[in-house]
Amino acid sequence: EAGVTQSPTHLIKTRGQQATLRCSPISGHTSVYWYQQALGLGLQFLLWYDEGEERNRGNFPPRFSGRQFPNYSSELNVNALELEDSALYLCASSLVAIDTQYFGPGTRLTVL
């Protein structure tokens, strides 16, 4: 069974640009979660999508947004990039109403 996949693996942008990160959940999973992991730090919850709807949001500014598509894949968009947005962005998925989240390999975003 394929796990959570994310693309691209690495992304380099400059300040002020926009970044789009993609995630495909495990087959059959309807919930998708996004986390930010800055270097040397733990994971910070960003967003939770289920059945195409945003269900919960972490303490991040509105320039962090996303969506979930009918096939349950998801996109994370970060507008007006700032240097401190440089981090590993992790996507996880779970079955609806099941707590265990399974993570993808992440997208390393570097903002120059």
Added chain:
Amino acid sequence: GESVGLHLPTLSVQEGDNSIINCAYSNSASDYFIWYKQESGKGPQFIIDIRSNMDKRQGQRVTVLLNKTVKHLSLQIAATQPGDSAVYFCAEKVGQGAQKLVFGQGTRLTINP
């Protein structure tokens, strides 16, 4: 506020010894806890979980202990192997239906040959 913390940021053990990684949590209403292992350059990998109605759960070479009285969680790894070297995170599910995991800062486990 919500916080999940770890007592030690680094832990070194000899290959073959047992490891114990500790974690403290602050939300007494949390009912679900997970341990993840993250190797360099990879995403967190699920190891084992436990619900608040249990105080112990065992997997293959791993045991999680939950002490709700003192809000403490631990991960025990038996007969550590070089492949166990990684950063270990505990995570706590907060909020009914919120599906939000709060992660600790992580403990780096190094296995010495």
